[in-house]
Amino acid sequence: MVEMLSEPLRSGSGANGTGALLEVENLHVEFHTRSGVAKAVNGVSYSVNAGETLAVLGESGSGKSVTAQTIMGILDMPPGRVTAGQIRFRGVDLLKLPEEERRKIRGEGISMIFQDALSALNPVFPVGWQIAEMYRVHRGTSRSEAKKKAIELMDRVRIPAAKDRVNDYPHQFSGGMRQRIMIAMAIALDPEILIADEPTTALDVTVQAQIMELLAELQRESNMGLILITHDLGVVADVADKIAVMYGGRIVEQASVYDLFRNPAHPYSKGLLESIPRVDLKGRELHAIKGTPPNLLQMPTGCAFHPRCPYRRDRCETEVPPLQPVGGTRKSACHYWREVLDGGTR
Numbered sequence: 001m002v003e004m005l006s007e008p009l010r011s012g013s014g015a016n017g018t019g020a021l022l023e024v025e026n027l028h029v030e031f032h033t034r035s036g037v038a039k040a041v042n043g044v045s046y047s048v049n050a051g052e053t054l055a056v057l058g059e060s061g062s063g064k065s066v067t068a069q070t071i072m073g074i075l076d077m078p079p080g081r082v083t084a085g086q087i088r089f090r091g092v093d094l095l096k097l098p099e100e101e102r103r104k105i106r107g108e109g110i111s112m113i114f115q116d117a118l119s120a121l122n123p124v125f126p127v128g129w130q131i132a133e134m135y136r137v138h139r140g141t142s143r144s145e146a147k148k149k150a151i152e153l154m155d156r157v158r159i160p161a162a163k164d165r166v167n168d169y170p171h172q173f174s175g176g177m178r179q180r181i182m183i184a185m186a187i188a189l190d191p192e193i194l195i196a197d198e199p200t201t202a203l204d205v206t207v208q209a210q211i212m213e214l215l216a217e218l219q220r221e222s223n224m225g226l227i228l229i230t231h232d233l234g235v236v237a238d239v240a241d242k243i244a245v246m247y248g249g250r251i252v253e254q255a256s257v258y259d260l261f262r263n264p265a266h267p268y269s270k271g272l273l274e275s276i277p278r279v280d281l282k283g284r285e286l287h288a289i290k291g292t293p294p295n296l297l298q299m300p301t302g303c304a305f306h307p308r309c310p311y312r313r314d315r316c317e318t319e320v321p322p323l324q325p326v327g328g329t330r331k332s333a334c335h336y337w338r339e340v341l342d343g344g345t346r
Ligand SMILES: Nc1ncnc2c1ncn2[C@@H]1O[C@H](COP(=O)(O)OP(=O)(O)O)[C@@H](O)[C@H]1O
Pocket: 031, 033, 038, 040, 058, 059, 060, 061, 062, 063, 064, 065, 066, 067, 076, 079, 080, 296
């Protein structure tokens, strides 16, 4: 991977920030639509290191995928526009790189898998051919060599009888196996960062757990940094090190998985936790968060969560709460985080 960055780029690394492998800083992305400007991402910062797993959690429409697409350099522009921020990979701001340099980083430096494996695979080509394509296109590997590598990769993602199945077509595989094929393609070029955008949402619960376990194993084997995007904390909790909770295009809480589960510091995280079933709190009532996610064309004033928040006061309608340290490495964007913490998990 090191050889993919040219010398001048590498020497530019570590200019500022935390020095993490991937750092998103104060990212703003908006969409210009016929009905107005939708502010999809409003100042997101997060970082991931080698071997680390960050879970990005939030309801649909909170800006998780747009942030990921911007990192990958696959955001539709227009209508999308990055209006501020940096995305540093090994210290280099990807937003400033020419497209040709970015293309080299896609797949080899940073790679991504999507929710819908069926539509991402081409129905008319054998899966082995599609995996092999990664090597032929990026590395110029010969046809027979690429096929050998495809079988190796199918083995790596634990597809049984890979050698016999390399010529099978996508529809001959189950949903879980197709997602494994997508994972094989995503890790084909040994990326340093893998972004998995709701990789298990279309799968049933047992298969979800198997895919998560596979991602965790692959990460251990290759020490990748992993960004797991999800609306379902229950699925990723076992494998994530830290969590960023997003609401209305902002991060509202950042914490270790342990802290977040034990005692959330933002009313929204707390609401999310109360809406998932937990074996350790059996018999407890489940509460869905009342109300609907904000309309990005007309964001609520002050704290975007205030219309749905049980802790809200007058101040919340006018003052945007900054994401501030609330002890240790945790951060919360709530004026009343102390109260939320003191309340514990209801
Ligand atoms: N291509 C697009 N054109 C216009 N608006 C978009 C586009 N893609 C995303 N958005 C807006 O950005 C918001 C955030 O989307 P997204 O990041 O996909 O949310 P999620 O957290 O569910 O992944 C959406 O509510 C949507 O309105």
